[in-house]
Amino acid sequence: MSNPKDNATAALVDSLNGLLADYFALYMKTKSFHWHVAGPQFRDLHLLFDEQAQEMFALTDTIAERVRKLGGDTLTSIGAIGGKSTIKDQNDTSLNAMDMVRELRDDNAALVASLKRVKDAAGEAGDNATDGLIDDWTDEAEERVWFLSQITR
Ligand SMILES: [Fe+2]
Numbered sequence: 001m002s003n004p005k006d007n008a009t010a011a012l013v014d015s016l017n018g019l020l021a022d023y024f025a026l027y028m029k030t031k032s033f034h035w036h037v038a039g040p041q042f043r044d045l046h047l048l049f050d051e052q053a054q055e056m057f058a059l060t061d062t063i064a065e066r067v068r069k070l071g072g073d074t075l076t077s078i079g080a081i082g083g084k085s086t087i088k089d090q091n092d093t094s095l096n097a098m099d100m101v102r103e104l105r106d107d108n109a110a111l112v113a114s115l116k117r118v119k120d121a122a123g124e125a126g127d128n129a130t131d132g133l134i135d136d137w138t139d140e141a142e143e144r145v146w147f148l149s150q151i152t153r
Pocket of ligand 1: 034
């Protein structure tokens with residue numbers, strides 16, 4: 001990969017794999033909160049976290065297959081996800097419900113910022129398909145941030 005176009009594509013593949021790792025990690029954290037949340041808002045939060053987790057999981061296949069369509073290799077294992085994810089682990093099962101909501105709000109806001117960087121990389125690589133898809137992924141992530149933000153007001 002020596003010409004600029006190939007370098008740009010390699011950079012896009014790398015950023016898509018990082019994004020995929022973040023989606024898997026945030027899916028797992030959101031599912032954990034779905035399983036462990038407690039308190040007076042249990043039912044609402046239990047259901048909301050499940051909806052949001054399913055929405056993220058549904059995108060993982062699309063992201064991985066974008067990488068393959070670009071000629072790259074994608075993630076292969078939980079270890080590979082851990083090596084590339086920027087989402088911080090949260091293993092405290094007794095975390096306060098509002099602390100869970102705030103943490104997911106901030107993680108999803110960080111995901112929106114990552115999506116912006118991947119979109120820039122798609123533009124550099126001239127990858128119109130990824131560029132177009134990211135707008136929908138961003139709208140979904142911003143909706144998750146909005147829902148979570150409204151709960152903490
Ligand atoms: Fe469930």
